[in-house]
Amino acid sequence: MGIMDAQEIMDTIPNRYPICYVDYVDEIIPNQKIVATKNVTINESYFRGHFPGNPVMPGVLIIETLAQVASILILKSEEFKNKTAYLGAIQNAKFKKMVKPGDVLKLECSIVKQRANIGIVDAKAYVNGKTVCSTKLMFIVSLKDEQNNKL
Template identity: 60%
Template sequence: MEKFLTEEEVKEVIPNRYPILYIDYVDNIESGKKIIATKNVTINEDFFQGHFPGNPVMPGVLILETLAQAGSILILKSDEFQGKTAYIGGINKAKFRQKVIAGDTLKLSFEITKTKGSVGTAIAKATVEDKIAAECEFTFIVGDE
């Protein structure tokens, strides 16, 4: 499968670095509208050491962070916001539908629904094998570093 952006290219867009860079690659971007990205969840993730021993589960807040990173890539790849930083302004209606465990592949969808100046809203979903693992609405703010 051809990647729209590799992990190295992702690092050229967003400031996140290990251990808090969760996007492995970007599958597709519909400029200024929607992104599909991928996170391969492995047993080597730091968070599995404590969440939970004997029953490793990806924390829900980190699934939301991964969605936010996908959204940041979409936002910062637009001509309007290149060279800026995207921040989470709010998270609404977050729902967690199933556990995410080592070996899962998270497909991340972030779709912008509204923008006004440097503020916008989006709907985001993380799926595993086409089943929703988590979903929410984000408010984002774009600013200088």
């Protein structure tokens, strides 16, 4: 298993069932890189409608899973502990293969650039070592008590 389990993940990011998609973190190098895992199962609620008879994980949920992994990386840094990371932009998202029930989704994010409370992360998702999605994600980090105000 990983170095962070589901409870530790929920202690770090605000996502909860049914929209917490990271099962565990395999590896983390603070302020640099993270590798995490999502086990894709037929029990996922979105498979009922996407698509009946041909279940495929929606691309937007692959991006969401990558964003959650990137948030864990960002919020595990000393500088951003007890804060919240908001997705600010999705750049150059490419989908190369379908993700289906039974797949093990490996997610890797690396910090490309950070200035003050804004950062850019290179994010990739793999199944069996083959890229299924790649993108760059921009984040804005805010204090938790500022959640209801502007970013």
